Amino acid sequence: MLSYRHAFHAGNHADVLKHFVLVQLLEYFNQKDKPYWYIDTHAGAGCYSLDEAFARKNAEFEDGVGRLLGRKDVPKPLKSYLKLVRELNDTGKLKLYPGSPCCAAPLLRTDDRMRLFELHPADNRLLRQTFDEAHGKAIVLEQDGFTGINAFLPPPSRRALVLIDPPYEVKSDYRTVVSSLKECLRRFPTGTYVVWYPRLQTMLSRELPDKLKRLPITSWLNVSLDVSKPSEDGYGMHGSGLFVINPPWTLPDTLKTVMPWLVQVLGLDDGAAFGLEYEIP
Numbered sequence: 653m654l655s656y657r658h659a660f661h662a663g664n665h666a667d668v669l670k671h672f673v674l675v676q677l678l679e680y681f682n683q684k685d686k687p688y689w690y691i692d693t694h695a696g697a698g699c700y701s702l703d704e705a706f707a708r709k710n711a712e713f714e715d716g717v718g719r720l721l722g723r724k725d726v727p728k729p730l731k732s733y734l735k736l737v738r739e740l741n742d743t744g745k746l747k748l749y750p751g752s753p754c755c756a757a758p759l760l761r762t763d764d765r766m767r768l769f770e771l772h773p774a775d776n777r778l779l780r781q782t783f784d785e786a787h788g789k790a791i792v793l794e795q796d797g798f799t800g801i802n803a804f805l806p807p808p809s810r811r812a813l814v815l816i817d818p819p820y821e822v823k824s825d826y827r828t829v830v831s832s833l834k835e836c837l838r839r840f841p842t843g844t845y846v847v848w849y850p851r852l853q854t855m856l857s858r859e860l861p862d863k864l865k866r867l868p869i870t871s872w873l874n875v876s877l878d879v880s881k882p883s884e885d886g887y888g889m890h891g892s893g894l895f896v897i898n899p900p901w902t903l904p905d906t907l908k909t910v911m912p913w914l915v916q917v918l919g920l921d922d923g924a925a926f927g928l929e930y931e932i933p
Contacts, residue, residue, distance in 0.1 A: 658775075658819070662700035663713030663749040665879045665918045666892035668720065668733075670817070670848050671755045672910070673875070673894055673903075675733040677813055677844060678759040680900040687763035688811035690756045691804055693797025693832075694818050695768040697778035698753045702746060715879075718746055719917050727913050729906045752815055754782065757790070766790040767804050769797030798832045806840040817848040826856045830863050833897070837868060844898045851891035853882050864895045873899040873930035875907050877914055881923025890923065904930050 661667070681688050702713055717737055720726065726734065736755055740748040753768050760766065766789055770776040776794045783790040793800055801814065814836065818825045829847060836845060849860050861874050878891030896903070911926040918924070 658696040658751065659700050659704070660710060661712050662751070663702065663718065663746075664716040665712075665877060666716075666848070666850070666889070667713075667749070667751075668716050668914065668918065669875070669877045669892055670894060671736075671750070671752065672730055672733045673896070673907075674752060674755055674815065674846065675736065675759065676729060676903065676906055677846065677896075677900065678756060679732060680902065681811065681813055681844075682759065682761065684811075686811055687761065687765070687809045688813060689765045689767060689804065689807040689809065690760060691767045691769075691801060691807075691812060691814045692752055692756070693769050693801055693814070693816045695753050695770045695775075695779055695792075695797075696751045697770075697775040698751050698768075698782040699740070699778075700749045700751060702749055713746065713749060715920065716918065717749065721746060723917070725913075727910045729910050730913075752817065753779065753790075757783070760789060764789070765807070767801075768792045769795060769800050771796055798828050801832070802835060802839065805836055805843065810842070812840065812843045814843055814845045815848070816845065820850055820857075823856055826860055829860070830867070833864070833867055837897070841868075842898065844896065847895040847897075849893050849895065850889045851876060851878055851893060852889055853886045861893065861895055864897075867897070869897050871898050871932050872896065873903055873907075873932065874927070875911065876927040877911065877918070878923060878925050878927075879918050880920040893927070899930070899932060901932050904928065904932070 736750055740750055770779050780792045783792055850857055873896045876893035880890045882890045907928055915924045915926050
C-alpha cells in the first residue's frame with residue numbers, strides 16, 4: 653500500500669519524540685572522529701510545508717512542536733532539536749518542519765553518509781529535490797527499505813545509525829520490522845537501530861516492544877510518550893514509542909530529564925505519561 657503520507661502528521665508529538673532522540677544519537681556518534689552512515693528505511697519527503705493542505709488538515713504540529721517553540725523552560729537536551737526547526741523557519745513563523753533526513757543532514761560531517769529509502773513516488777521525488785545526490789553524501793532510493801537496507805550492512809566504516817520508521821498502515825509491518833531486524837543484526841550486530849512504533853490499543857502494537865526484546869541483543873532501550881488516554885472507541889494513536897538497540901549509555905539519564913517535561917507540555921489530558929525501560933551493560 654502506498655497511501656500513507658507523513659505530511660498529515662508532520663511535527664506532531666510522535667515526531668517530537670522521534671526527532672529529539674534521533675538528534676541525541678547523532679550527537680553521540682559525532683563524539684568519535686570515525687565516520688558513520690545514517691540509514692533511513694522510510695525517509696518520507698524529507699521536509700514538510702506546514703502551510704499546505706496535507707499538514708493543515710489536522711494541524712497536528714500545533715499540539716506537537718508548536719507547543720515547544722517559544723518556551724523559556726526547555727530542557728537543555730531538547731535545544732539542539734529545536735534549533736534545527738528554528739533554522740528552517742528564519743522568519744520566526746512555523747512554516748516548515750524537518751523530517752528525519754533533514755534532522756540528520758545538518759549533523760553529518762564531511763565523511764559521513766546517508767542512505768534514504770522511500771517507496772512512495774511523490775515523496776521520493778520531493779526527497780530527491782531536497783537532497784542533491786551530486787555531492788555524494790546522500791543517496792535516495794525508490795525501493796522497500798526493509799529489504800534494501802541489506803545491501804548497506806555492514807557499512808565500510810563499521811559504524812551506522814539505522815532508523816526503521818514504517819507507517820504500520822498494514823498489519824504485516826509489525827512482523828516485517830522484527831524479521832528485518834533479525835537479518836540486520838545477523839549482518840551487523842554492533843549497529844545502532846532505532847524502531848519507531850505507534851501506541852495503539854491493538855495487540856500488534858502493544859506486543860511489538862516485547863518481541864523486539866526477544867531479538868538476539870544484549871543492549872536496548874524502550875521509551876514511550878502518551879499524550880492522552882486511549883479513546884473510548886478504541887481507535888487512534890494516543891502515543892508513540894522508540895525501541896533502540898545498542899543505545900548510548902548516556903541516553904537513559906537524558907530521557908529521565910526530558911520526558912517528564914514533554915508529558916507536562918504535550919499532554920492533552922490526565923492520561924499523559926511516559927515509559928522508560930532499558931538494559932545497557
